[in-house]
Amino acid sequence: MKKKNKTVTIEGTRLQINQKDTQYIPNNQPIVGYEEILSRLAYSINKNIPLLMIGETGVGKTALIRHLAYRTNNSFRRLNLNGQTTIDEFVGKILLNKEGTYWVDGILTDAMRKGHWVLLDEINAALPEILFVLHSLLDDDKYVVLSEKDGEIVRPHKNFRIFAAMNPSGKYTGTKDLNKAFLSRFPMILRMDFPKAQQEKQIIRTYAKKVEQVAIDKMVKVANDLRKSYKKNEIEFVCSTRDLINCALIAENRGIKEAVELTMLNRCNEEDFKAVDTVIKLYFGDLKGGAPLPTMPTPIKQVEILKFFKKQLKDFEEFHEEVDVLRDAIKEPTSSKPTLGMSGRMAKAMEFDPIAHEFLMEQLGNIKKITSKIPKK
Numbered sequence: 001m002k003k004k005n006k007t008v009t010i011e012g013t014r015l016q017i018n019q020k021d022t023q024y025i026p027n028n029q030p031i032v033g034y035e036e037i038l039s040r041l042a043y044s045i046n047k048n049i050p051l052l053m054i055g056e057t058g059v060g061k062t063a064l065i066r067h068l069a070y071r072t073n074n075s076f077r078r079l080n081l082n083g084q085t086t087i088d089e090f091v092g093k094i095l096l097n098k099e100g101t102y103w104v105d106g107i108l109t110d111a112m113r114k115g116h117w118v119l120l121d122e123i124n125a126a127l128p129e130i131l132f133v134l135h136s137l138l139d140d141d142k143y144v145v146l147s148e149k150d151g152e153i154v155r156p157h158k159n160f161r162i163f164a165a166m167n168p169s170g171k172y173t174g175t176k177d178l179n180k181a182f183l184s185r186f187p188m189i190l191r192m193d194f195p196k197a198q199q200e201k202q203i204i205r206t207y208a209k210k211v212e213q214v215a216i217d218k219m220v221k222v223a224n225d226l227r228k229s230y231k232k233n234e235i236e237f238v239c240s241t242r243d244l245i246n247c248a249l250i251a252e253n254r255g256i257k258e259a260v261e262l263t264m265l266n267r268c269n270e271e272d273f274k275a276v277d278t279v280i281k282l283y284f285g286d287l288k289g290g291a292p293l294p295t296m297p298t299p300i301k302q303v304e305i306l307k308f309f310k311k312q313l314k315d316f317e318e319f320h321e322e323v324d325v326l327r328d329a330i331k332e333p334t335s336s337k338p339t340l341g342m343s344g345r346m347a348k349a350m351e352f353d354p355i356a357h358e359f360l361m362e363q364l365g366n367i368k369k370i371t372s373k374i375p376k377k
């Protein structure tokens with residue numbers, strides 16, 4: 001279909017609108033804010049400068065390129081190079097049929113010939129043979145040699161654009177630093193941090209129209225507290241804008257507490273659980289009416305039930321004792337200059353006391369309710 005306009009202006013840079021439609025043109029994906037990033041991306045597209053984006057998961061790297069491809073009516077192909085993408089899939093391969101052998105292009109060569117946009121995701125996890133191919137494409141010569149196809153040289157169509165993205169290396173499994181020689185082949189490198197609170201609230205709002213503003217405000221606070229701990233390497237869990245969007249969407253139907261539990265708390269690993277839980281409780285209180293009881297063995301056998309509750313009670317008693325000790329610590333008169341140990345204990349008591357007490361009381365209630373139903377031996 002003929003396009004109404006020939007160009008579109010993105011943050012001051014005019015870009016051509018591709019007049020040809022293909023199946024790879026993405027859907028409209030709105031971008032909130034990010035004016036400076038869009039301006040830099042538009043510049044790199046206009047000048048045909050390969051650009052590498054480095055940023056934590058979910059900060060919008062893919063969304064940005066997809067958005068610009070939509071606005072300029074260009075085909076968007078995303079390739080994840082996480083070590084499983086083979087050179088055949090990337091460049092192409094020889095196949096066999098009744099008539100003999102024939103060549104099929106890989107995603108890169110297909111996109112180069114047709115002038116599509118390619119986003120190479122997780123580039124720092126790419127296999128060496130893939131990086132090798134990219135070297136010649138990103139060099140001044142800008143071509144790819146198909147050695148298996150009699151050394152055919154593929155040169156990119158004028159609309160072809162290449163972008164790469166990666167998470168900051170080291171923090172994600174399977175990723176590594178890109179070597180300097182390869183890095184230098186991306187003349188522009190864009191670093192993206194988590195969005196500012198105000199901006200992130202607006203992003204979430206565009207996806208979840210019905211959720212209360214106060215819930216969004218709290219979610220963003222939780223995310224930013226957790227990100228501080230993440231940046232200090234205290235936790236591994238990283239709360240992304242993607243998680244917050246999902247949380248808000250689920251909150252629209254299931255309420256904010258369940259949404260936070262499902263999208264954030266349950267996502268973190270065992271080691272981070274306590275830290276994440278504490279931050280969440282700070283803003284949302286207890287997520288559930290009581291801690292969930294472990295699933296019962298079926299068919300339920302009396303001995304097993306009794307064993308189960310014995311353990312629950314033992315845990316409960318231990319926990320209760322700990323809370324009592326901590327509660328006493330609050331009551332203890334502090335010297336005018338509290339020692340470090342004392343203030344640490346106090347802080348822990350403050351952290352524990354109200355929440356732990358409530359939790360324990362509910363647990364006890366649950367246990368009593370269930371044990372009363374067990375017939376006496």
Ligand SMILES: Nc1ncnc2c1ncn2[C@@H]1O[C@H](COP(=O)(O)OP(=O)(O)OP(=O)(O)O)[C@@H](O)[C@H]1O
Pocket residue numbers: 029030031032033034055056057058059060061062063064121166167203241242245
């Ligand atoms: N500025 C923004 N405006 C609108 N939506 C945004 C913005 N930033 C992020 N998002 C949304 O957040 C979600 C995650 O973004 P995206 O998938 O682009 O992250 P990413 O940086 O590519 O993450 P990964 O490293 O995991 O691939 C998407 O739903 C995206 O639309």
Ligand SMILES: [Mg+2]
Pocket residue numbers: 061062063121165
């Ligand atoms: Mg992505």
